[in-house]
Amino acid sequence: MKLAVWTYEGPPHVGAMRVATGMRDLHMVLHAPQGDTYADLLFTMIERRDHRPPVSYTTFQARDLGADTAGLFMTAARDAHARFAPQALLVAASCTAELIQDDPGGLAETMGLPVPVIPLELPSYQRKENFGADEAFLQLCRALARPMERTERVTCNIIGPTALGFRHRDDLAEITGLLSEMGVEVNVAAPMGATPADIARMGQAHFNVLLYPETAESAARWLEKEHGQPFTRIIPIGANATRAFIEEVRALSGSTLPVDESRLRLPWWAASVDSTYLTGKRVFLFGDGTHVMAAAKVARDEMGFEVCGMGCYNREQARPMRALAKEFGLTALITDDYLDVEAAIEEAAPEMILGTQMERHIGKRLGIPCAVISAPVHVQDFPARYSPQMGFEGANVLFDTWVHPLVMGLEEHLLVMFREDFEFHDAAGPSHHGAKAQPLPTGATAAHAAADEGGSMPPPAAPPSPDSIVWLGCAERELKKIPFFVRGKARRNTEKFAGEKGLREITVDTLYEAKAHYAR
């Protein structure tokens, strides 16, 4: 038993629903009690889908348990087939139905439905949402994909995008465009937009482009083994990774067509002088393994940030994540407990978080700006505008999205110049954000109030240093004059410096000696 307050992933049947809902002409019958239909609103509300997910719930109740829940399942499956006339039927059990062991797959098999019936084993008490999506897509491929002649022209399948994915809609469009520019046609994109008949002809493609290992790596490996289709390993997030991906596709396809980079703005936006202020900003990354690993490289190599922590919530990606973190001189945080993530972020005291909606809330509590780079998703993660993460336009989007939560470049310089100006002070917050500027309070409590409201790290009640180093009043006041976005770092460096020197009190001089010591 494990106490969870918030979860990064839903149960595995929600993952299977993401696959089914992304597809067309496929229906899923889920053996489940009343209440599990809550999952529909994830799709209709968060993603604003204009159709119900193609899922029928058997809706058994307590009084059915001693009686005929298997009969309920068969009725639901028969009705679903009659009403929706799908090309194929997925059948699965949610966590409660798993316990009553009705074997939906076996039951459906005896019914003689005239379409392929694909049973899913989704161990709800061991696995989670991403597993459910990956497994559902694998089983669809195993059941439906037939050996076929390769297409005459070089084609590929794009695999991984699902319903309720983080920017899957736009990534798919961006990568489809990029491949088309390279003369590589997309045979099938799946699960998103595909029908069971499309899955059947996936074997025609020469190779597979795997966009999201979370949802389609098992299928990619199976297709490689059974259908001899190699798949791409590079996730095209960021300018560098997109270029590497292009090379990988060239190697697989033999394409020699040039790719137009004139739309790519991230490199120049990052190199232009306004971006100088981004140099060495300490960022903490957390999310699904794929997005975090890609974003870490972009953060370091393309934005000039310093990555001070990284991790993922999906254990399936723990191994590559640990390896990459090691390369960054860090230890990866692998956990699905958001309290652990919050503690790690508090400890690392970054100047920015690149995370999920959960980290956005952690950032709000700790006063650290946050940009979202990964699922779990929120209605905000489905913008009306085109906003991919992948490819060249994706790189542009990353630049804008990651810079947005921060104080703007020149504005940051001005804040340093004017410091305690009564109007132009850091407690007023970034000028392009909506919140009303707070007037700077005066008097002895001013510094404290500014720290509380200005989004700096909250002054710790007990200093984190083990030897309880004391900040003298004058040093504390001086610290508050330092702009909030570097104040956390200044506090930590000064305490570390004092600890190393064996000092028990921090004076104004200690503060500036530490500053000189750590100057870069």
Next chain:
Amino acid sequence: MSIQPTSGCTDTPVLRERGQREVFCGLTGIIWLHRKMQDAFFLVVGSRTCAHLLQSAAGVMIFAEPRFGTAILEEKDLAGMADANAELDREVARLLERRPDIRQLFLVGSCPSEVIKLDLSRAAERLSEIHAPRVRVLNYSGSGIETTFTEGEDACLASMVPALPGTEARELLMVGALPDVVEDQALALLEQIGVGPVRCLPAKRAELDAAIGPNTRYALTQPFLGDTHAALQRRGAQRIAAPFPFGAEGTTLWLKAVAAEFGIGPDKVDAVVAAPRARAEKAIAAAAATLQGKRVFFMPDSQLEIPLARFLTRECGMQAVEISTPFLHAELHRPELELIARGPTISEGQDVDLQLDRVRATRPDLTICGLGLANPLEAEGLATKWAIELVFTPVHFYEQAGDLAALFARPLRRREILRSSHPNRMEAAE
């Protein structure tokens, strides 16, 4: 407004359906109950699905120290029962250590805990002994196999009744979790009318708990409290039958019924409520201009459907096509059904696909439904109102009556404003 001396819809045969239900389970009530009871923690003993439901139903993640959580059952808990109990004790001890402000702990049963027959009432007794007197541990089921949406609140309040102290005092107990602002308004009205002392169930904090006994008279503010009603009767308390306090009319009838029980005549009530009632009627009239003559279809969701249909048909001029409720408690709903003019289909339970066929066939002007159905129906050109908002928003008594009407009017007004650009403008014009 006068009461017609008819039997209204009480004799209308009820269409009973079963099939797929597009509703929340009773765990959802935790979202509002934990805000109401400020020293209570709700610990669901369930699966990852339960945790995911709570997170999704909350819509936004309420990160301000949520006082609810899920003890997620894992493979090893399913293997042996002794193990699961020990694990639960450990998690509770850890939780109470981290949250010394907690005075009431609810162990909330879920579908998986019910199916594996994890005995949470024994666990609650055991944990009460361990953590008394600081913390009172109670249990109820919010599982989807036993409860629908608001029945979770009913189960929670019913679980509290046996633990309340006894009394011989003649007091009014107002039953149902209301937002504080609404509760305060109701208490102020009752005080001016001269009814008192008044207690509330649930109380904001454990030490404010009501005492109950044979002289307790209670009035329900929510229509879904059937089990709580039964539990109170077992303690000898007596219910004051009345329509529910929605709209100007419902509020007035509710207050008059309560006043009459305490020997206060309707004239006194009329005198006290004249001003707020006039305000409510004025506010309702503003929204009713939009709602007048429009046809409304209620899908089953919160059990508020019947009282709200009464409000919309009698005070806002709407016509009800179908009024559907997850469970029709004949005794509690009788005063409401008496007031609703014959005509609409009254249905209980749901087979969602069949019901959607009826929605499409009748094409109502407004469909009240859950969040899973709202956007798909809007995309078919049918205006909707999310039912969940009716539970989460302050809608009871006079000062909220206008807001309640406005909740229904807003989707229609919005459709009208967007008429020229709405993706369904062609269909809507048909």
